[in-house]
Amino acid sequence: MAMKKLLIRLAALSAVLGLIAGCASTAPKEQDPVPVVTGTASKPEPVKPPPVVEQPKVTPVKPEVIVANPLKDPGNILSKRSVFYDYDSNVVKDEYKPVVTAHARFLTLNRSRKISIQGNTDERGSREYNIALGQRRADSVKQMMILLGVQEAQIESVSFGEEKPRSSGKDEAAFSENRRSDIVYDGE
Amino acid sequence: MSRLLLCLLLAIPAAHAQLRIEIVGGGASQYPVAVAQLKGEERLPHKITDIVAADLYRSGLFKIVDGGGLAVIPSEPAEVQYPTWKARSADYLVIGSVSPLANGYWDIRFRLLDVDKQSQLTGFAYQVTPLQLRNTAHKIADAIYEKITGDVGVFSTRIAYVVKTGTRFELQVAEADGYGAQTVLASNEPILSPTWSPEGTRIAYVSFERKKPIVYLQSLLTGQRSIVANFKGSNSAPAWSPDGKRLAVVLTKDGNSQIYLVTPEGGSATRLTNSSAIDTEPNFSPDGQSILFTSDRGGSAQIYRVSVNGGVPERLTFDGTYNVSPRYAPDGKSFAFIQRNSGRFNVALQDFASKQAQVLTENSMDESPSFAPNGRIILYATEVRGRGILAAVSSDGRVRQRFTTESGDVREPAWGPNIKSP
Numbered sequence: 090m091a092m093k094k095l096l097i098r099l100a101a102l103s104a105v106l107g108l109i110a111g112c113a114s115t116a117p118k119e120q121d122p123v124p125v126v127t128g129t130a131s132k133p134e135p136v137k138p139p140p141v142v143e144q145p146k147v148t149p150v151k152p153e154v155i156v157a158n159p160l161k162d163p164g165n166i167l168s169k170r171s172v173f174y175d176y177d178s179n180v181v182k183d184e185y186k187p188v189v190t191a192h193a194r195f196l197t198l199n200r201s202r203k204i205s206i207q208g209n210t211d212e213r214g215s216r217e218y219n220i221a222l223g224q225r226r227a228d229s230v231k232q233m234m235i236l237l238g239v240q241e242a243q244i245e246s247v248s249f250g251e252e253k254p255r256s257s258g259k260d261e262a263a264f265s266e267n268r269r270s271d272i273v274y275d276g277e
Numbered sequence: 278m279s280r281l282l283l284c285l286l287l288a289i290p291a292a293h294a295q296l297r298i299e300i301v302g303g304g305a306s307q308y309p310v311a312v313a314q315l316k317g318e319e320r321l322p323h324k325i326t327d328i329v330a331a332d333l334y335r336s337g338l339f340k341i342v343d344g345g346g347l348a349v350i351p352s353e354p355a356e357v358q359y360p361t362w363k364a365r366s367a368d369y370l371v372i373g374s375v376s377p378l379a380n381g382y383w384d385i386r387f388r389l390l391d392v393d394k395q396s397q398l399t400g401f402a403y404q405v406t407p408l409q410l411r412n413t414a415h416k417i418a419d420a421i422y423e424k425i426t427g428d429v430g431v432f433s434t435r436i437a438y439v440v441k442t443g444t445r446f447e448l449q450v451a452e453a454d455g456y457g458a459q460t461v462l463a464s465n466e467p468i469l470s471p472t473w474s475p476e477g478t479r480i481a482y483v484s485f486e487r488k489k490p491i492v493y494l495q496s497l498l499t500g501q502r503s504i505v506a507n508f509k510g511s512n513s514a515p516a517w518s519p520d521g522k523r524l525a526v527v528l529t530k531d532g533n534s535q536i537y538l539v540t541p542e543g544g545s546a547t548r549l550t551n552s553s554a555i556d557t558e559p560n561f562s563p564d565g566q567s568i569l570f571t572s573d574r575g576g577s578a579q580i581y582r583v584s585v586n587g588g589v590p591e592r593l594t595f596d597g598t599y600n601v602s603p604r605y606a607p608d609g610k611s612f613a614f615i616q617r618n619s620g621r622f623n624v625a626l627q628d629f630a631s632k633q634a635q636v637l638t639e640n641s642m643d644e645s646p647s648f649a650p651n652g653r654i655i656l657y658a659t660e661v662r663g664r665g666i667l668a669a670v671s672s673d674g675r676v677r678q679r680f681t682t683e684s685g686d687v688r689e690p691a692w693g694p695n696i697k698s699p
Contacts, residue, residue, distance in 0.1 A: 221555040
C-alpha cells in the first residue's frame with residue numbers, strides 16, 4: 090500500500106519535472122528578457138529588538154559603572170523619536186517640543202553624532218507632492234534644532250512621503266500616525 | 278492552452294502577475310472590422326488575429342465583426358467573398374497568412390481591405406523570429422488603427438509601473454496590453470516615479486534603497502544603473518527633456534523642494550525655480566522649451582508653467598485647492614493633471630488656449646496620469662476596494678479601461694515612447 094502511494098508520488102513528480110523540461114524548450118518568450126537588478130542596499134532586514142546596551146556607544150563615566158545608552162533608555166526622553174502633525178500642517182506642536190529640544194541638547198553635547206530626520210505624510214494625494222510635504226515636516230524639526238544650536242552638518246532632513254506608513258489603516262487614526270517626522274541617529 | 282499557462286506559471290516567478298484589461302464604457306462611433314483568421318496561424322503559440330482584434334477592441338474605437346466560420350480562409354484579395362463580409366456588416370476586413378521560413382523565422386503577411394470599395398487600404402509582410410510574434414501582432418494592429426483613424430497607433434509600445442506585493446517593490450515593464458511583464462528592479466524599499474528616456478531604452482526613477490529618495494537611471498538593455506541625483510536631502514520627481522540631454526529633478530539640497538536641471542550622467546545641478554514654497558513634479562513640454570510643475574507658492578497646490586531658461590512662472594489652474602501632477606499632452610495643446618474635488622482625486626485635462634478644464638474620471642483616488650504617445654489615452658493609477666490598480670481613459674473621456682491583476686498593488690504608471698523600428 091505504502092509502495093503504491095510512493096509510486097503515485099514518483100509518477101506525479103516525474104510528470105511535473107517533465108513538464109518543466111518541456112517548458113524549457115517550448116514555452117515562448119514574449120519579448121527580449123530585461124535584466125533584473127536587485128537593489129544592493131535593499132536586502133531584507135529582519136527587525137531586531139533594540140539592544141538595551143549598545144556596545145560601541147557605552148560611555149564609562151567612572152570605572153566599573155556602565156551607563157545605559159540614553160537614546161535607547163525607555164525612561165529617557167531621547168528614546169522618543171517621533172513628532173506628529175495635524176492634517177496639512179508642518180507645525181511642531183507644543184507637546185513635541187520637549188522631544189525636539191532634548192535631541193537638540195544631546196546633539197550640541199555630542200558634536201560627532203549625526204541624525205537623519207525623516208518626514209512622512211498620510212496616503213492622500215500625489216506621491217511626489219507628498220515627498221515635498223514630508224520634506225517640509227522634516228525641515229520644521231531641523232530648523233528648530235538649528236535654532237537650538239545644532240550644527241547643520243549634523244542633520245540631514247529627508248522625506249519618505251507617503252511611502253513608509255506606520256499604520257496601514259484608511260481612517261483618520263491611521264492617517265494621524267503616518268503624519269510624522271522620525272529622528273534616526275547615524276548607525277541605527 | 279492549459280499546458281502553456283502552466284508552463285508560464287512554472288517558468289516565471291509568481292510576482293510576474295499579468296495585467297488583464299477590462300473595458301468600461303466605449304466610444305460613440307466604432308469602425309466595424311472583421312479580422313479573418315490568417316492562413317496557417319494555427320501553428321503559432323499565439324494567434325496573431327486574436328492579439329490584433331483584442332488591441333483594436335480595447336481602443337474603444339472598433340467593433341470587432343466575427344471573422345470565423347469560413348469554408349475557405351482567404352489569404353489573398355482574389356479569394357475574398359465580399360458579399361459575405363457585407364452581410365456581416367463589416368466595413369473593413371483583415372486577411373493574411375503565416376508561414377514558416379527555413380531559418381526558423383516566420384513570414385507574416387496581412388492586408389487591410391475596404392469592403393465597400395473592394396480595394397486594399399494597406400498591407401505589410403514581416404519576417405520575424407518567434408520572440409517577435411506578439412510585437413508583430415501589435416504592429417499590425419498599429420497599421421490598421423493608423424489607416425482607419427488617421428492617428429498613430431500605440432499598441433506596440435511598452436508601459437512601466439511599480440508593483441507592491443507585501444513589503445516587496447518591483448519596477449516592471451510590459452507590453453501596452455499588459456502582457457509580457459518583466460521585472461527590471463526588485464527592492465524591499467519603495468520605488469517611485471519611473472520615467473522613460475525619449476529613445477525608450479532607459480528608465481529614470483526614485484529608489485529609497487539607501488534610506489532616502491535618490492534618482493537613478495537604468496538601462497533596459499544591459500540592466501546597468503547609475504545615479505542621476507544624490508544630493509543632501511531628498512532627490513525625486515525625475516522628468517526627461519525631449520532631446521534626452523537633461524532631466525529636471527526636485528532637490529532639497531538648498532532647503533525647500535525646488536526644481537533643478539541635471540544631465541543623465543549626474544554631476545552638478547542647475548537651479549530652475551526660486552521660491553520659498555514647494556516646487557515639484559516637473560514635466561517638459563514636447564518642444565522642450567517649458568516646464569509644467571506643481572507649487573503651493575500661492576497658498577494651495579496649483580499648476581504653473583516656467584521657461585526652461587527660468588523667469589517668472591505663470592499660474593495655470595485656479596479651480597479648487599489641490600491641482601497636482603501635470604503632464605503635457607504629446608501635441609503640447611493641453612495638459613493632464615489630478616484635481617481634488619470634495620475629497621475625491623480625479624484625472625482632468627486642461628486646454629492651454631481655452632483654459633477650460635474637464636474632469637475625465639469618476640473614481641476617488643486617481644494619481645500619476647501618463648499620456649500614450651499618440652495623446653489619445655491617459656494611463657493612471659487608482660484604487661478599487663483598497664487595492665492599487667492601473668486604469669486608462671481616452672482623452673475625450675469616453676473610453677475607460679482597467680488593468681487588473683490577481684495580487685499586489687500596482688501604481689506609478691509611465692507610458693513608454695513610440696519607437697518606430699524599420
